[in-house]
Amino acid sequence: MALATNQTERTAATTESVVVRYVLTGFALVFLTLFLFVPLVSVFWEALAKGWDLYLAALTDPEAVNAIKLTLITALIAVPLNLVFGVAAAWAIARFEFRGKALLTTLIDLPFSISPVVAGLIYVLLFGAQGWLGPWLAEHDIKIIFAIPGIVLATVFVTFPFVARELIPLMQAQGADEEQAALVLGASGWQTFWRVTLPNIKWGLLYGVILCNARAMGEFGAVSVVSGHIRGQTNTVPLHVEILYNEYNFIGAFACASLLAGLALVTLALKTFVEWRATQQHKGDAVPLEARARLASAH
Amino acid sequence: MNLFNKKHSVLPGFGLGLGYTLFWLCLIVLLPLLALVLKSSELGWQGFWETVSTDRVIASLKLSFGASLVAALINALFGFLVAWVLVRYSFPGKRFVDALVDLPFALPTAVAGIALTTLYAPNGWFGQYLEPLGIKVAFTPIGIMVALTFIGLPFVVRTVQPVLQDLEAELEEAATCLGANRWQIFQRVIFPATLPALLTGFTLALARATGEFGSVIFIAGNIPMVSEITPLLIIGKLEQYDYLGATAIAVVMLMISFVMLLLINGIQWWAGRRHGIR
């Protein structure tokens, strides 16, 4: 709701002169064009280099379809797991003071700094036939690596920090006053969480989920180590892309890559839609007032 | 929970929140990492040190962390700018631009690497104009920075954006009434409020960049001692079936990253307390 009010209520006193606005917007757009837009265009360019027919053929190839299915399933399992974790972690870190907080935050960040290849390797060390749990798993005929559980585990690992790290700064900036007020007024913990906290953090949460999802679908390195690359079974879309590329099938590789970009765009379109719906619902809502009261008391 | 010496708060759910956090952290992150560290310890101290102190490894570590730092700084600067423009100004196609920001995550890193190389190679869309100026991007350390900037960009934008959105206009109005100009307001009101988020974004971009492999490998040139990143050395070890050597280098990377992240998170926590933002 903050989004909607910010723009409508911004007055001459709280924005910059036209020149500054144009210059800043210009800089931002040039940067995005050079670093984001053009590389993306080049992906679609390569994918369509030999026409639509080949592009569509690459996407409807049974192996590609299987890869797409597996990628969606993986994201569908991995993202909710990290979502629950992210909210719990952000609640503990942003709402309470305790010793070792910086350490805990750092540990949450760690998966990002680990090379994806190593991320895959650690699961091989744990669950591989030569690994610690390998013999036990083989005895009980449980497959973790070179099967879907391994792919999901690796994906959860590489996307681990997203939701938590998105929420922590947001919740810290918002402060706990509203929740405290709700509790004082007699709401239960869960009620406070569902009615006060969640509505306040929902945009941050959504961003976190979208990022997490995008990364979950696009992850290559870690999944590559634990997947086994069995065609039609344990190949995700990024792995399929690599194989196509290595087989001198440039069109197919870039077609599948553009599909991943497309999937990300779909999630973003959904986000925009949800946002739009929310602003429609909240027109004339009392929440912005509440938010103002919150800030007034905070400062 | 006395262990954590929690300060008194009326809010419930500390035990649940922290408990679940620790449980999941241990399961997904700490246990596997422990396996990694223990595996590398099989080398013994001497072997470990010999593996990680060669010129090649040290040169690659310098390159990996140096390039990541530069990329994260570029991202902090431009990411903040992008977030600012997206939140505060309106221009045609804004929704579309907003949507684009996340794409570096969705694109498999290898594809990003290939696309960037296509652009920056001497005969590429950008490269053909840079080459006559004597600027070589692809197959040099600069190419590595370009790739790392690309993959880390969404972090800063997406952490700063929600915080900027939540800043209320009233504060700025009040500051204006008190006679502050826009720059002062930015410096004293807006920037301090977004600083924790900016630092978070910077940290994440940095962390992500240090371990990145897929996109860099295509644009780097991979010449030993010049443009060879550390993850490539790990792959090299694995190709020789040298698990131990690979885990040893991985552990060194892990430790450097850990210290670096801890430092930044420490600063952030401290700054947050000082500004009373917590």
Next chain:
Amino acid sequence: MKAFISKTVLALSLALSGTAFANTSILNVSYDVMRDFYKDLNPAFQKSYKAQTGQDIAVQQSHGGSSKQAMSVVSGLEADVITMNQAPDIDLLAERGALVPKNWQQRLPDNAAPFTSTMIFLVRKGNPKQIKDWNDLTKQGVAVIIPNPKITGNGRYTYLAAWGQAQKAGGEAKARQYVESLFKNVPVLDAGGRAATTTFMQRNIGDVLVTFENEAEMVAREFGRGSFDVIYPAVSILAESPVSVVDKVVDKKGTRKVAEDYLKFLWSPEGQEIAAQNYLRPRNAQVLAKYSKQFPAIKTFTVEETFGSWKKAMDTHFKDGGVFDQIYAKR
């Protein structure tokens, strides 16, 4: 929650794999660029197997970097047969986990390699730099594209070919000198065979690309035949792609018979012909004669006769601190 998740995972894996395991199936773990070949070979094998036994058989494929794939099999990927591009990748299976016996290479004819390839040069159209043989690669101003020998089979074969031919001409010291000056002319060490091809063909970097003979055909299919010339050096290395049944897996799954038949089929006239069609040099003399037009005669040497054994070659040249690393440490 946990139970629910694990159940979901189980159900999903069953749903995904259910169709694939409807009948007997074997998994062929192979390396990257072999997909086209096995795409042609597998249906032919299925047909011949059905004709002989009346049984349907499914062949699943897994492709990736050769050594990486071998490592996956050691770590538990249940391959019935493994088809790699260099012997050390199968030796690994014997050394770790005893998945195959030590003498795996003697169980099948021709060093267990049903077909071979060799390293040749791709040059720009019209050969502007006049590159005819190995010695032209070390000339000043010639840029050579070779993938990283530390992490690609393609690069390793190129390195060994370069070393071997120089050693034949002038002994070990000469060979070292030759390889040193060769890598001075390499501007980019790509991380894969395909990446090197892209660097050469699309980025327009370098004057020569050293690659497998059969890859030249793939390059032609992708980039068009008119865009480059193929040069055969006077002498080159014999690249043998070995295959083996993974004993531990087939005994567990009870698929030994099928897996062995599958590999034998590679040596059948039909299998050999499919290999030749994919520009892999067949072992069968008759088939080779039939396709002799696409396989110009070239003198080759094997890794074993020049370097003693694959293991020795790997240890001396590609191990950390080995000759290849020394070349770069010197600079």
